[in-house]
Amino acid sequence: MTPVTDQATGESAGAAFQPLPPTATIGILGGGQLGRMLALAAARLGFDACILTPEEQAPASRVAASCLVAAYDDPVALAEFAARCRVATFEFENVPARVVDRLRAAGVRMAPGPLALATAQDRIAEKTFFRAVGVDCAPFAEIAAAAHIPEALARLGAPALLKTRREGYDGKGQSWVRAPGDADAAFAAIGAAPAILEGRVDFVRELSVIAARGWSGEIAAYPLAENTHENGVLRRSVAPARVSDATAAQALDIASRLLVGLDYVGVMGVELFEMADGRLLVNEIAPRVHNTGHWTLDACQVDQFEQHIRAIAGWPLGPTRPFARAEMTNLLGDEADAWAVYAADPQARLWLYGKAEATPGRKMGHVNRLTGALPE
């Protein structure tokens, strides 16, 4: 797949782009914790953030210079957003494509761009893209109806994981298929929506790489993180993961293929499966800052949030070498009620997202621990 250049606007990595000057406004679609930490990073560099979110009093809005509370496709809000922001980004991958199109038509430079968004929004498009750029992933089959499942299962082997093509996250919209007879129940469980069936991957570890690409085409990646999920939700990341140089090089090669293939600008999260033979398969990509990169907030001079702001603003990417080993633990639901314990622990670096309601499993904050120095 060749890097895509938007002929209409000339928007492409490699295209000339004057760096966005401080005091300019950066738009962020979405008001959650990722938007919040992006807004904080933008502020550090002297930028104003403008948040567009349907949520009143969203975590990101409470640290931003301005906020528009409206549906993402509200035309009046989008026009105002476009009037304020020369550059905009998003903190979640389910932004409707028509919203991005409308903003670009209004002259807003969107980063990442529409191709990255479209690819990440559809698991079939995503895996097709992986193959096109020579990146390995689990075997898969497109499932439009329950009746497609038995044949696909026979080809992929049982058990296999049925996922909605679109809009699943944190383990939602997924169901295991162990036998052909499970087809109807599994398809119903995911809402009888267009789906993908993925062959089970017998991985050794879950890793991820957080990488960035600038408008100039410059690429920088943080060291890999090793991740533990519980019930489909990230529990813990340890970084840098202890991996061989070959594995690190393989991950960087994968990230580079993905970034270049999507003509990507910004930070991308790439979830990887490490196989027993050392091969890395891509699980999925997130076209945004990523939970498995939160460790960079306390272990790197330039964290993933500042890196994303730098990339989309046309600034040079920052250094990615950590100064310490780190362990990041998510605080889910009422786990954040123990904030006083973390506050009293001199080893714990606490981040809270300002969410009032601690519903079960909701990401309320995280704790970073520095676990040792890295050799110079």
Added chain:
Amino acid sequence: MTPVTDQATGESAGAAFQPLPPTATIGILGGGQLGRMLALAAARLGFDACILTPEEQAPASRVAASCLVAAYDDPVALAEFAARCRVATFEFENVPARVVDRLRAAGVRMAPGPLALATAQDRIAEKTFFRAVGVDCAPFAEIAAAAHIPEALARLGAPALLKTRREGYDGKGQSWVRAPGDADAAFAAIGAAPAILEGRVDFVRELSVIAARGWSGEIAAYPLAENTHENGVLRRSVAPARVSDATAAQALDIASRLLVGLDYVGVMGVELFEMADGRLLVNEIAPRVHNTGHWTLDACQVDQFEQHIRAIAGWPLGPTRPFARAEMTNLLGDEADAWAVYAADPQARLWLYGKAEATPGRKMGHVNRLTGALPE
């Protein structure tokens, strides 16, 4: 001087104080860069910040959950501020005392408290306090009229520095007196306001210590910084300053006397003169986070801004040990126009304050450089 306890409200370090829970609102009087970085630190811990400032679009307001634009003594604004904030602080020491009194009367817990504010607002009160707690400072004389200057000069020795008692900062409101005949001109130069004449101190270096005290009485101090001023404005801080253990211990003793003597809660900046014989004199105190502590933003796990938020919120103080040596350089006026140079320098950690207007000498941002590892 005995620590002062406010009998009316029981407000005192050592008094029982339930830690402020995340999502609560912390009030900040003042909208400049110190308020901005306090608001960012508050956000990290899940707090909302509410800024009260007469300035539209102030640097701090642009990163805060809410803002009240009004004169500091506007009764309607103060009532609203008090309704929103259980705890409040200030980012500059010239907050009118009546404002703090009114907020306390409305049930807001102010930290630092009125005694610290009153002491820091009046150079005579400040130096009288230094003597009361056994802390050395330059010899001084109270000057109510130009006619007082010759006699004071004879006692203190020439040259001596005439300063307004109140409201001077960054070298403003100061004039050197070299001979008795300078008296009228010097007094006129500082606005013919109530003044203090300070004997010249032949110091070897300018140092500072950033220290914090919690409601519980707990004290924590960062290592000393060595500071360079130009035209009365801080240019550069290098930290940790290379000082003997005895000097470090002396500085901690001074900071502790000041914090305890003022029954202080929050971060205090203490400017010190190091004499040839190793003795430290206090130049002045700032009852707030301090420019000479900006290096902590990139060289410490808990920086001075988070430390201040922790202290005033009744949270345990964080660790103060840096993980690297650092050098902080202020970007004054149009120096910040070189932001692209700093952005491209992997050793430079840039902070910009979001100020649109770069008037000469205005603090627009700063750059931290990590200059080496510290031994474990």
